Amino acid sequence: MKVTINDIASRAGVAKSTVSRYLNGGRISAATSEKIKLVIEEHDYEPNSFARSLKSKKTGFVGVVAPALDSFVTSKTLIRIDDELREQGYTTLIINTSHSIERELESLQNLQRQKVDGMILFATELTPQHFELMERLTVPLLIIGQETDRTHCIVFDDYKAGYEMGRYVASAGHKEISFLGVQEEDVAVGVRRKEGVIAGCKENGAETVSFFRGSFDFQSAMKAAKEQFSNTSSTALICATDTIALGAMRVARELGYRVPEDISISGFGGYTVSAMIHPSLTTIEFDHQETGVLAASTMEKLIIGEEVEKLQRPSFSIREGESVKGKK
Structure with missing residues (x-):
């Protein structure tokens, strides 16, 4: 019986995404890498064949579209996304739209034409044009900041x-x-x-x-x-x-x-x-750091076809300062 990537993951005791990262040259620990390698050798799995197939279908690029790169929230989250995706073997293509909805829509279409493996959109508004575009996309789309049931979203409560x-x-x-x-x-x-x-x-x-x-x-x-x-x-x-x-x-x-x-x-x-x-x-x-990590891991799972919750909510807390009378 032919061994699949799911079989390798199960026998090695790791996630399917970890095996994918190993085969795609992403960063994982030496101990985990050794476990996967031993299982592959034991079952005569052919990673080179898989890698050639992966290479022919995937580009290793993830497009990220943001309304402004000078935003504290966007930049903090974006840096974490880039770091996490880099460790997983992906390269981010970052596009700034200067709060232009027209440029935002054009950017998403251009990224799809460039055959990126997935796209992340920092959204401040979702228009009928966005929903129409979602129907035509052939790669995973993850939205940060706004909520819709038409695609995967990460948004604070x-x-x-x-x-x-x-x-x-x-x-x-x-x-x-x-x-x-x-x-x-x-x-x-x-x-x-x-x-x-x-x-x-x-x-x-x-x-x-x-x-x-x-x-x-x-x-x-x-x-x-x-x-x-x-x-x-x-x-x-x-x-x-x-x-x-x-x-x-x-x-x-x-x-x-x-x-x-x-x-x-x-x-x-x-x-x-x-x-x-x-x-x-x-x-x-x-928690913008948590948002970035969550966005990167979600995108990786979507790219390799794993199930992911449609709506995910990062955490928040009140940071008490000195600006409210009666509170310290």
Whole structure:
């Protein structure tokens, strides 16, 4: 009976992906490599034949499409993805789209024409054009940051994260709270995170939750913060990202408010700079390292045909800073 890669994996006591990595020249431990080698020799398995077949069908490249490479979240996750895929024997082709949906769609099509083995998309928005393209793809697609049942996704539980921050700030005694959010085209941050914040605030004692919308960039954040200060008497601002929170903190200082004595401010992201400033920012810290590892391992499994859960959620935690009054 012909021995398969699954048989080799079973007899060696390792995952199918590990055997694939061994045959494809990826990095694995010396002990594991020796185990696989012995099983291959014992059963007269022909790795060279497999490798030739693999080479004829696979390129060893994984395309990664991102809206901006200067983003803390994207860069942190991307570095980990690249490191992990490199250890598995793959090379990443990274494309920056500068937040252009048109360039994003074109990039995915171009990567498929270049016959990459799989694609990873850092998505801020999923349009009907995205869904139409998904129907035509012939290689695995993994989306980070947005959720759909049409392909595999890795996305934080934005509703739960929002709820936890809303609960945290309201439980500190704030009755009037403002949320500085983003456009609702970004369902994860613009809708679900907002809904979670509002629920967390209202279910834990906040009487009023006002909403102001800006964008992800610093200047837009400052504009939204100025509007908030002009129109509310809120004692706390919950900001959809750390960048927005940093913009709000600058506006607060310019207007003569003290943080957190006069106004409490919190964010989402867990950026390094948010812990370095004074007062340090209270924020939801997402595990970007875990996201990168999870994305790389998921892509490897998809490429070799292993079953993977359609939706996976990395972990998060509240990083308590000095910017929320009543909390240390």
